[in-house]
Amino acid sequence: xxxxxxxxxxxxxxxxxxxxxxxxxxxxxxxxxxxxxxxxxxxxxxxxxxxxxxxxxxxxxxxxxxxxxxxxxxxxxxxxxxxxxxxxxxxxxxxxxxxxxxxxxxxxxxxxxxxxxxxxxxxxxxxxxxxxxxxxxxxxxxxxxxxxxxxxxxxxxxxxxxxxxx
Amino acid sequence: xxxxxxxxxxxxxxxxxxxxxxxxxxxxxxxxxxxxxxxxxxxxxxxxxxxxxxxxxxxxxxxxxxxxxxxxxxxxxxxxxxxxxxxxxxxxxxxxxxxxxx
Amino acid sequence: xxxxxxxxxxxxxxxxxxxxxxxxxxxxxxxxxxxxxxxxxxxxxxxxxxxxxxxxxxxxxxxxxxxxxxxxxxxxxxxxxxxxxxxxxxxxxxxxxxxxxxxxxxxxxxxxxxxxxxxxxxxxxxxxxxxxxxxxxxxxxxxxxxxxxxxxxxxxxxxxxxxxxxxxxxxxxxxxxxxxxxxxxxxxxxxxxxxxxxxxxxxxxxxxxxxxxxxxxxxxxxxxxxxxxxxxxxxxxxxxxxxxxxxxxxxxxxxxxxxxxxxxxxxxxxxxxxxxxxxxxxxxxxxxxxxxxxxxxxxxxxxxxxxxxxxxxxxxxxxxxxxxxxxxxxxxxxxxxxxxxxxxxxxxxxxxxxxxxxxxxxxxxxxxxxxxxxxxxxxxxxxxxxxxxxxxxxxxxxxxxxxxxxxxxx
Numbered sequence: 001x002x003x004x005x006x007x008x009x010x011x012x013x014x015x016x017x018x019x020x021x022x023x024x025x026x027x028x029x030x031x032x033x034x035x036x037x038x039x040x041x042x043x044x045x046x047x048x049x050x051x052x053x054x055x056x057x058x059x060x061x062x063x064x065x066x067x068x069x070x071x072x073x074x075x076x077x078x079x080x081x082x083x084x085x086x087x088x089x090x091x092x093x094x095x096x097x098x099x100x101x102x103x104x105x106x107x108x109x110x111x112x113x114x115x116x117x118x119x120x121x122x123x124x125x126x127x128x129x130x131x132x133x134x135x136x137x138x139x140x141x142x143x144x145x146x147x148x149x150x151x152x153x154x155x156x157x158x159x160x161x162x163x164x165x166x
Numbered sequence: 167x168x169x170x171x172x173x174x175x176x177x178x179x180x181x182x183x184x185x186x187x188x189x190x191x192x193x194x195x196x197x198x199x200x201x202x203x204x205x206x207x208x209x210x211x212x213x214x215x216x217x218x219x220x221x222x223x224x225x226x227x228x229x230x231x232x233x234x235x236x237x238x239x240x241x242x243x244x245x246x247x248x249x250x251x252x253x254x255x256x257x258x259x260x261x262x263x264x265x266x267x268x
Numbered sequence: 269x270x271x272x273x274x275x276x277x278x279x280x281x282x283x284x285x286x287x288x289x290x291x292x293x294x295x296x297x298x299x300x301x302x303x304x305x306x307x308x309x310x311x312x313x314x315x316x317x318x319x320x321x322x323x324x325x326x327x328x329x330x331x332x333x334x335x336x337x338x339x340x341x342x343x344x345x346x347x348x349x350x351x352x353x354x355x356x357x358x359x360x361x362x363x364x365x366x367x368x369x370x371x372x373x374x375x376x377x378x379x380x381x382x383x384x385x386x387x388x389x390x391x392x393x394x395x396x397x398x399x400x401x402x403x404x405x406x407x408x409x410x411x412x413x414x415x416x417x418x419x420x421x422x423x424x425x426x427x428x429x430x431x432x433x434x435x436x437x438x439x440x441x442x443x444x445x446x447x448x449x450x451x452x453x454x455x456x457x458x459x460x461x462x463x464x465x466x467x468x469x470x471x472x473x474x475x476x477x478x479x480x481x482x483x484x485x486x487x488x489x490x491x492x493x494x495x496x497x498x499x500x501x502x503x504x505x506x507x508x509x510x511x512x513x514x515x516x517x518x519x520x521x522x523x524x525x526x527x528x529x530x531x532x533x534x535x536x537x538x539x540x541x542x543x544x545x546x547x548x549x550x551x552x553x554x555x556x557x558x559x560x561x562x563x564x565x566x567x568x569x570x571x572x573x574x575x576x577x578x579x580x581x582x583x584x585x586x587x588x589x590x591x592x593x594x595x596x597x598x599x600x601x602x603x604x605x606x607x608x609x610x611x612x613x614x615x616x617x618x619x620x621x622x623x624x625x626x627x628x629x630x631x632x633x634x635x636x637x638x639x640x641x642x643x644x645x646x647x648x649x650x651x652x653x654x655x656x657x658x659x660x661x662x663x664x665x666x667x668x669x670x671x672x673x674x675x676x677x678x
Contacts, residue, residue: 021180021183030193031420033196035366044180047176048210050168059402061407062409063238089190090260112171120167120218124217132224
C-alpha cells in the first residue's frame with residue numbers, strides 16, 4: 001500500500017465519514033449529532049471524489065449538506081424540549097448494538113471473501129457528465145426514472161407543505 | 167490504487183451504524199439522521215461498484231442520483247411529519263408516540 | 269510577456285525541478301502557492317473594495333464617507349482591522365463553543381472556495397474541474413450552514429430568529445440562481461467554467477438578458493445585499509445572526525459579506541459578460557485578467573449603486589418575490605429558450621450553436637427575441653396586477669372617507 005495523495009485523502013475522508021457516523025448515533029446532544037452528520041456527509045462527498053465521480057460529490061454537497069442538513073437542523077431547533085436532558089437511547093440498545101455488530105460481521109466476512117484483493121480499476125471515460133446527461137434524456141436510457149423522480153419530488157413537496165401547515 | 171473492499175467495508179460500517187441508530191435512538195429526528203446515514207452507505211456501495219467494474223456504463227452513478235432524489239423527498243416529508251407530531255403531542259420521542267399501540 | 273501566467277508557471281516548475289523535487293512535491297507546491305496567491309490577493313482587494321463602497325454609498329447619501337485616516341480615507345480599513353483585531357471575542361454563556369467559533373470560518377471559507385474555480389485569464393484558473401458551475405453553487409451553499417450555526421450557537425433567541433429568516437431567504441433564492449445558471453451551461457454545452465468563458469464570442473448577456481438580470485437579482489439575495497439585507501438591518505433584529513459576535517469573529521463575517529458582494533460581480537462577469545474575453549484576449553492571455561477585472565469592477569460599482577439607492581424589502585415581500593415571481597418566470601424563460609433553440613436548430617439552415625462572433629448572430633437574435641417576449645409578458649402581468657391592486661385599494665378607501673369629506677366639502 002503505497003502512500004500517494006489518493007491514499008492520504010481517502011484516509012482523511014474515511015475518518016470524517018466514519019467519525020461523523022459514530023457521532024450521529026452516539027452523541028447525546030441532538031445539535032451535535034446534526035453537526036456530526038454534516039461531517040459524515042462531507043466525508044462521503046470526499047469519498048465520491050476519490051472514486052472519480054465529481055458530479056456526485058458536488059450534488060451530495062448541494063443536496064445533502066446544503067439542503068437536507070439545514071432542514072434537519074431547523075427541525076431540531078423547532079422541536080426542542082425546554083425541560084431537562086433525557087436519555088438518548090431507549091431500553092433495547094444492547095440488543096440493537098448486538099444486532100448491528102452481527103450484521104457488520106456477516107457483511108464484512110462476505111465482502112472480504114468475495115471481493116478481496118480487487119485493486120485494478122478501469123479508466124473513467126472523460127465525457128462522463130455528457131453521458132449522464134444523455135442518459136437522463138434518452139427514452140432508452142433513464143428518462144422514465146427521471147420523470148418519476150420529478151413527480152415523486154412534487155408529491156413530497158405538496159405532502160410536506162400540507163402535513164406541516166398550521 | 168485503493169482496494170475495492172475498503173470502500174465496501176466503510177459502506178458496511180456506515181450501514182450498521184445507521185441501523186443501530188434507527189433501532190436504539192429515542193428522538194425521531196435522530197432516527198431520521200440515521201436513515202440518511204444508511205442511504206449514504208448504499209450510495210457509496212453503488213459508486214464503488216461502478217468504479218471498479220463498469221465505468222463504461224452510467225448505471226452506477228444514475229442509481230446513486232435517483233437515490234439522492236428519493237432521500238431528499240423522504241427527508242422533507244419525514245421532517246414535516248415530525249413537526250406536525252410535535253405540534254399535536256408536544257413530543258418527538260418515538261416511544262411516546264404510541265396512540266395506535268394496543 | 270504575452271502569456272505571463274504560463275511563463276511564471278514554467279519558470280517555477282523548472283526551478284523546483286532543478287532543486288530536485290519529485291512531481292508530487294511540485295504539484296503540492298503549486299497548489300499551495302496558487303491558493304496563497306489568490307487568498308492574499310483577495311484580502312488586499314477587500315480593503316480597497318470596502319473603501320470604494322463606503323465612499324460611494326456616502327456620496328449617494330449626500331455625505332463624504334471616511335476622509336480622516338489617510339488621503340481620502342484610504343487607510344480607514346486598516347484602522348478598522350486593527351480595532352477589530354484588538355477587541356475581545358466575547359463568548360456568551362451557554363454558547364456552544366465549536367459551532368460558535370467555526371461559523372465565521374466556514375462563512376469566509378465558502379467565499380474563498382468560489383475563487384478557486386473562477387478563471388482570471390485563459391491560462392490562469394485555480395482548477396478546471398469538469399463540473400465548475402455546479403461546484404460554485406455547492407460551495408456557496410456552505411455559507412448558509414455558517415449562518416445557521418452562528419444563529420443557534422449564540423444562545424440568543426434574537427440571533428436564532430434572525431438566522432431562521434436568513435436561511436429561509438438564502439435557501440429560497442438558490443432556486444432562481446441555479447435555474448438561471450442553467451442558461452450559460454445550456455448555451456455552451458458544458459459545466460466547465462473556463463470553457464463557458466471561451467465559448468462566449470457573443471456575450472451571454474446579449475443572448476439571454478432576462479436570465480442575466482434574474483441571476484443578478486438572485487445573487488444579490490444570496491449575498492444578503494440591499495435590497496435584501498434585512499438580515500442585519502440594525503433597526504430590525506439587532507444584528508441578526510451576528511449579534512453575539514465581536515472582534516475578529518465579527519471581522520470575518522464582515523469580510524465574508526463584502527467579498528461575497530465582489531464575488532457575485534465576478535460570477536456575473538464570467539457567466540454573462542464574457543469573463544476574460546475582449547479584444548486580443550485570445551492571443552495575448554495577459555490582457556484577459558485586465559478585462560476580467562474591468563468587468564468585475566464595473567458590475568461591482570453597479571452593485572454599490574443598487575445598494576445605496578434601493579430601500580429594504582420585508583421578509584415576506586422577499587419570499588413572495590422569489591417563489592411567486594422569479595421561479596415561475598425563470599422556468600418559463602428556460603423552457604421557452606430551449607424550445608426555440610432546438611426548433612431553430614432543426615429547421616433553420618445556418619443556425620450555429622458554436623463558433624465565432626458572426627456565426628452566433630442568428631442564435632443571438634432568436635434567443636434575444638424569446639427573452640424580450642417573456643420579459644415584456646412578465647412586466648405586463650406585473651403592471652396589470654399593480655393597477656388592479658391600486659383600483660381595489662382606491663375602491664376600498666372611498667367608502668369610509670366619504671362621510672367626513674362630504675360634511676367638510678359642504
